[in-house]
Amino acid sequence: xxxxxxxxxxxxxxxxxxxxxxxxxxxxxxxxxxxxxxxxxxxxxxxxxxxxxxxxxxxxxxxxxxxxxxxxxxxxxxxxxxxxxxxxxxxxxxxxxxxxxxxxxxxxxxxxxxxxxxxxxxxxxxxxxxxxxxxxxxxxxxxxxxxxxxxxxxxxxxxxxxxxxxxxxxxxxxxxxxxxxxxxxxxxxxxxxxxxxxxxxxxxxxxxxxxxxxxxxxxxxxxxxxxxxxxxxxxxxxxxxxxxxxxxxxxxxxxxxxxxxxxxxxxxxxxxxxxxxxxxxxxxxxxxxxxxxxxxxxxxxxxxxxxxxxxxxxxxxxxxxxxxxxxxxxxxxxxxxxxxxxxxxxxxxxxxxxxx
Amino acid sequence: xxxxxxxxxxxxxxxxxxxxxxxxxxxxxxxxxxxxxxxxxxxxxxxxxxxxxxxxxxxxxxxxxxxxxxxxxxxxxxxxxxxxxxxxxxxxxxxxxxxxxxxxxxxxxxxxxxxxxxxxxxxxxxxxxxxxxxxxxxxxxxxxxxxxxxxxxxxxxxxxxxxxxxxxxxxxxxxxxxxxxxxxxxxxxxxxxxxxxxxxxxxxxxxxxxxxxxxxxxxxxxxxxxxxxxxxxxxxxxxxxxxxxxxxxxxxxxxxxxxxxxxxxxxxxxxxxxxxxxxxxxxxxxxxxxxxxxxxxxxxxxxxxxxxxxxxxxxxxxxxxxxxxxxxxxxxxxxxxxxxxxxxxxxxxxxxxxxx
Numbered sequence: 001x002x003x004x005x006x007x008x009x010x011x012x013x014x015x016x017x018x019x020x021x022x023x024x025x026x027x028x029x030x031x032x033x034x035x036x037x038x039x040x041x042x043x044x045x046x047x048x049x050x051x052x053x054x055x056x057x058x059x060x061x062x063x064x065x066x067x068x069x070x071x072x073x074x075x076x077x078x079x080x081x082x083x084x085x086x087x088x089x090x091x092x093x094x095x096x097x098x099x100x101x102x103x104x105x106x107x108x109x110x111x112x113x114x115x116x117x118x119x120x121x122x123x124x125x126x127x128x129x130x131x132x133x134x135x136x137x138x139x140x141x142x143x144x145x146x147x148x149x150x151x152x153x154x155x156x157x158x159x160x161x162x163x164x165x166x167x168x169x170x171x172x173x174x175x176x177x178x179x180x181x182x183x184x185x186x187x188x189x190x191x192x193x194x195x196x197x198x199x200x201x202x203x204x205x206x207x208x209x210x211x212x213x214x215x216x217x218x219x220x221x222x223x224x225x226x227x228x229x230x231x232x233x234x235x236x237x238x239x240x241x242x243x244x245x246x247x248x249x250x251x252x253x254x255x256x257x258x259x260x261x262x263x264x265x266x267x268x269x270x271x272x273x274x275x276x277x278x279x280x281x282x283x284x285x286x287x288x289x290x291x292x293x294x295x296x297x298x299x300x301x302x303x304x305x306x307x308x309x310x311x312x313x314x315x316x317x318x319x320x321x322x323x324x325x326x327x328x329x330x331x332x333x334x335x336x337x338x339x340x341x342x343x344x345x346x347x348x349x350x351x352x353x354x355x356x
Numbered sequence: 357x358x359x360x361x362x363x364x365x366x367x368x369x370x371x372x373x374x375x376x377x378x379x380x381x382x383x384x385x386x387x388x389x390x391x392x393x394x395x396x397x398x399x400x401x402x403x404x405x406x407x408x409x410x411x412x413x414x415x416x417x418x419x420x421x422x423x424x425x426x427x428x429x430x431x432x433x434x435x436x437x438x439x440x441x442x443x444x445x446x447x448x449x450x451x452x453x454x455x456x457x458x459x460x461x462x463x464x465x466x467x468x469x470x471x472x473x474x475x476x477x478x479x480x481x482x483x484x485x486x487x488x489x490x491x492x493x494x495x496x497x498x499x500x501x502x503x504x505x506x507x508x509x510x511x512x513x514x515x516x517x518x519x520x521x522x523x524x525x526x527x528x529x530x531x532x533x534x535x536x537x538x539x540x541x542x543x544x545x546x547x548x549x550x551x552x553x554x555x556x557x558x559x560x561x562x563x564x565x566x567x568x569x570x571x572x573x574x575x576x577x578x579x580x581x582x583x584x585x586x587x588x589x590x591x592x593x594x595x596x597x598x599x600x601x602x603x604x605x606x607x608x609x610x611x612x613x614x615x616x617x618x619x620x621x622x623x624x625x626x627x628x629x630x631x632x633x634x635x636x637x638x639x640x641x642x643x644x645x646x647x648x649x650x651x652x653x654x655x656x657x658x659x660x661x662x663x664x665x666x667x668x669x670x671x672x673x674x675x676x677x678x679x680x681x682x683x684x685x686x687x688x689x690x691x692x693x694x695x696x697x698x699x700x701x702x703x704x705x706x707x708x709x710x711x712x
Binding site for chain 1: 478483484485489490508509510511512513514515516517518520521602603604605606607611612613614617631632635636637638641642645646648649650669
């Protein structure tokens, strides 16, 4: 078992280094007017307290295989001249359809035993964005977010309203049973037991309402950012939210500028982590603003926001980001972040989970 | 009638200029260690196509009087050493309780004849924020947003979830009848007639879903920003949303970074206008980022984002903003924006509506 994990690690490290090398080489190139067109896609499957010791090799292999499938699918679309919009949507739908990630099929349960999903997409060319939050009957939230962006005058729609809009667009509403997975249900039961025990304890005297939050923070929001051959950047994120969440809580994923942002002038960013901190810092937009206003490179901008600002405020998580030259950055301040990228004509899918 | 309006204009212009002069004088001072403590509050009651010709003097007088009452109440709190949190909450509650503005009591109707309110508050000292969207039974949404910020672990809560949280905090849920005003109901009926006529027209061939939006854009979101004697900045915004809105649409008001942002290092901003554009540009955070990363002054930062970026993208509206030195900025690209400020020990309430 150990051998298998090490094999993956060995495969991942040089591949990742190769990816960075490619990105580094492309820094001074023009995004379109080159004989070797610059394009690529980077995805994530969530960040958190992923323990190298406790991660079972077969589980790691399953995550890496699904990430590779998603990133390869997105890359193929870019390779064939498709748009970054199509690439990120296709990649995220694959992750949404997998029970492994906390998005779509694998969404966690709320404190009421329901599933409430959020998603967001932003087009860096037009700065158009579409976002949905708290939907319960949408199989692929990312596709609905795209429809909000492309077929409505609004940017954000929530709950039943978003589902009514879905019906006008020919999207079928599915039964919540679709989102049942034994693993998420078991976690939900554990959280319920924990809460029941907490309720027997005296309330904190501060008057602060302490909502129960699943301490096991390894469930993963999914996201993708891409640069297509036409030089257009797109960012997208999809999530089932915080496990055992209450009160119609909305995290950073559907908040334009917090969990998702794209601007052809700078970069495309998709985030994962403790959403409240990402909202307060406007993480995705802040990375873009650092590039726009201070002229720093993508990697430095992303590191500043994640490793300095986010860490200082007490938040945890990370981002995947790509700029208009095809440079990528994937900083995170947790022990792990599931991620993968496929860049340029080579397009080798490179997966990774722990700190480089 | 004309005389009355001109009298107001004459009063407003020198007062406003005085305010700017005060702000300008205080630019090089330290916010706390001065014998004349720098503090102040700026509020708005919405921007839009307010026509100088069609605005009845008695209506203008009513708006100005309510704005003056709100800004004076907030200023008194600051004057007495209170916090900017208390000042903006008190000011906004007064505007929410008035039927004149599109927030609280005067909220517009959705396409379903209901009222759905949003609000947000952000504390520049801690970067903590609280936001609610789509609540239907909360008399003063701004106070619930503050409770989300101070008494929960979350930043944003929507719809029934936010109301359940309100109950845990001792906030009473009120009957929707409270929000009935004849004026808003008449506008709702007109919008319904317009829609019914539109439905008889052939659908647009583009496939774009054109949601009916009230063409009369003078309803006003309300907002306030303040700097207290301790040097802390706070921003807050409250709205009834877009008239005749559908699909659980969420605008910029409850989106941290779009309609509301505060950071002691830079400024506090509250926005009003076509919310979708404010979300796509992250207007409030973008003004802060321009100050933080490019070192420009508040007025230049706010003008760049509203008069250049927002206008270029096709959005309309404006912001009120204050920085840590007590400088203020109130740019808007519409014909009017209801606004008022009261600054420093003088604290004279200065109201304005049209372009300076």
